[in-house]
Amino acid sequence: MRVKEVAALSGVSVRTLHHYDEIGLLKPAVTTEAGYRIYSDGNLSELQQILYYRAIGFSLKQIKEILRNPSFNRLEALESQRQMLHRKRTQLDDMIKTIERTIKEGKGEVTMSHEERFKGFDFSGNPYEQEAKDRWGEEIVDETTKKMNQFGSENQEKMNEIYRRLAEVRHLPADSEEAQATIGEWYQFLNTIGTYSLDAFAGLGEMYMADERFKTNIDQFGQGLACFMRDAMKEFTQTKN
Amino acid sequence: MRVKEVAALSGVSVRTLHHYDEIGLLKPAVTTEAGYRIYSDGNLSELQQILYYRAIGFSLKQIKEILRNPSFNRLEALESQRQMLHRKRTQLDDMIKTIERTIKEGKGEVTMSHEERFKGFDFSGNPYEQEAKDRWGEEIVDETTKKMNQFGSENQEKMNEIYRRLAEVRHLPADSEEAQATIGEWYQFLNTIGTYSLDAFAGLGEMYMADERFKTNIDQFGQGLACFMRDAMKEFTQTKN
DNA sequence: TGTAAGGCCTGACGTAACGTAAGAGTCAAC
DNA sequence: GTTGACTCTTACGTTACGTCAGGCCTTACA
Numbered sequence: 059m060r061v062k063e064v065a066a067l068s069g070v071s072v073r074t075l076h077h078y079d080e081i082g083l084l085k086p087a088v089t090t091e092a093g094y095r096i097y098s099d100g101n102l103s104e105l106q107q108i109l110y111y112r113a114i115g116f117s118l119k120q121i122k123e124i125l126r127n128p129s130f131n132r133l134e135a136l137e138s139q140r141q142m143l144h145r146k147r148t149q150l151d152d153m154i155k156t157i158e159r160t161i162k163e164g165k166g167e168v169t170m171s172h173e174e175r176f177k178g179f180d181f182s183g184n185p186y187e188q189e190a191k192d193r194w195g196e197e198i199v200d201e202t203t204k205k206m207n208q209f210g211s212e213n214q215e216k217m218n219e220i221y222r223r224l225a226e227v228r229h230l231p232a233d234s235e236e237a238q239a240t241i242g243e244w245y246q247f248l249n250t251i252g253t254y255s256l257d258a259f260a261g262l263g264e265m266y267m268a269d270e271r272f273k274t275n276i277d278q279f280g281q282g283l284a285c286f287m288r289d290a291m292k293e294f295t296q297t298k299n
Numbered sequence: 300m301r302v303k304e305v306a307a308l309s310g311v312s313v314r315t316l317h318h319y320d321e322i323g324l325l326k327p328a329v330t331t332e333a334g335y336r337i338y339s340d341g342n343l344s345e346l347q348q349i350l351y352y353r354a355i356g357f358s359l360k361q362i363k364e365i366l367r368n369p370s371f372n373r374l375e376a377l378e379s380q381r382q383m384l385h386r387k388r389t390q391l392d393d394m395i396k397t398i399e400r401t402i403k404e405g406k407g408e409v410t411m412s413h414e415e416r417f418k419g420f421d422f423s424g425n426p427y428e429q430e431a432k433d434r435w436g437e438e439i440v441d442e443t444t445k446k447m448n449q450f451g452s453e454n455q456e457k458m459n460e461i462y463r464r465l466a467e468v469r470h471l472p473a474d475s476e477e478a479q480a481t482i483g484e485w486y487q488f489l490n491t492i493g494t495y496s497l498d499a500f501a502g503l504g505e506m507y508m509a510d511e512r513f514k515t516n517i518d519q520f521g522q523g524l525a526c527f528m529r530d531a532m533k534e535f536t537q538t539k540n
Numbered sequence: 541t542g543t544a545a546g547g548c549c550t551g552a553c554g555t556a557a558c559g560t561a562a563g564a565g566t567c568a569a570c
Numbered sequence: 571g572t573t574g575a576c577t578c579t580t581a582c583g584t585t586a587c588g589t590c591a592g593g594c595c596t597t598a599c600a
Contacts, residue, residue, distance in 0.1 A: 069420040
């Protein structure tokens with residue numbers, strides 16, 4: 059199946075298919091000698107999954123990361139996407155309720171507070187972070203916190219030292235040698251106080267941004283440190299996988 | 300109310316409020332000597348309306364045009380937006396149904412055609428054009444068509460001549476003198492065969508893009524002519540208003 | 541009154557995800 | 571072989587902000 063047919067079927071443009079090929083998001087099964095892209099049935103399933111993530115609000119980069127994760131499980135992902143769509147549906151319901159109330163307000167039937175006026179308009183939630191929260195959840199936060207609370211002063215100092223070193227390199231790219239070396243030490247340190255798979259390590263990194271407690275604590279060592287660590291941990295995981 | 304408070308209330312960023320001020324979409328009621336933006340209650344109502352159009356899929360430019368139209372009626376707009384949100388919800392429901400069916404497919408419970416796989420993913424509808432269709436609808440199409448069917452050959456030739464002239468200038472900007480002069484003739488011509496207000500004229504221009512029959516007919520005189528005429532008619536209307 | 545912290549401004553560069561267009565090669569039907 | 575539709579690559583442009591820097595403004599408290 060060539061680009062025009064796929065475009066007509068799926069609702070995306072030919073340009074979009076080119077773009078997704080270029081960025082490595084959706085590679086066609088076959089590319090002919092003439093350069094024509096031939097898409098398989100598997101490609102169509104993949105495209106469907108991509109379009110769902112896109113519709114939910116994931117960036118293409120994030121989508122690519124999810125699909126390339128060795129532990130990616132299609133059925134699990136579909137279930138997760140279904141839940142996320144329901145959340146969108148709930149938000150849309152809120153918006154409809156708010157506009158209906160606004161229409162009533164306009165007719166003088168009700169009054170509205172400022173808060174009511176914008177109910178349904180909170181788009182600040184980042185679905186990628188929300189997904190991490192759903193997946194790793196409170197458990198990893200509590201478990202890590204509990205372990206850290208059991209620290210002796212030697213580990214506490216060690217932890218703070220790594221934070222400080224990370225804060226110092228946070229102006230570097232997250233994939234630089236220095237950043238990766240230091241984040242490697244963080245990974246090892248965490249595995250002296252617990253057992254973290256690479257996936258869990260990356261998940262924890264996402265929680266640094268998704269969970270306000272983590273973020274606030276870490277950013278005390280330097281502005282944007284939580285964000286930097288999240289990126290470096292993700293990079294570390296992808297390099298080791 | 301200053302930017303931080305408005306941002307927290309509405310869910311948009313401070314940068315967004317700056318941007319909307321810059322482009323003239325949402326001007327604060329007061330700007331202090333220090334340059335501080337002070338938003339009024341009326342500004343909040345306006346922002347709500349903007350955010351609804353944005354959520355539905357209108358570009359900021361389109362939103363600005365709608366809000367600035369002298370015949371803009373707030374209650375009517377809210378009702379129209381409510382309907383558009385219902386359409387979005389229907390589409391979201393389709394997507395949810397499709398993903399549920401995909402999950403079943405993944406478990407081997409059902410099979411799926413290619414068409415079924417992408418049901419719900421048709422985002423090609425342009426809400427602005429759809430709005431024009433809703434507003435001016437079949438009526439204006441049929442009325443204009445009927446009138447043109449009653450032409451003598453003199454009017455028919457006159458109409459074709461204007462189309463040809465427009466096709467010749469379509470490479471120019473829609474707001475250029477030449478384009479506007481020719482589109483002015485089109486406006487006059489239409490008003491010899493019927494009565495078109497400026498709003499209706501602009502609405503007809505939108506229908507040239509929204510209704511496939513119009514588009515196909517007009518584009519026979521030159522590729523992209525319908526699009527050009529739509530733009531020029533809109534510009535003509537805004538200049539005269 | 542002075543101070544400090546938080547808030548706000550403008551200017552400006554960068555980003556993501558394509559849309560559009562041009563020029564040229566490929567494919568399929570007649 | 572021809573023609574029209576399809577496809578390619580290249581490359582520039584668009585929209586709607588996000589991010590950041592440097593500096594001014596406001597408010598609460600000592």
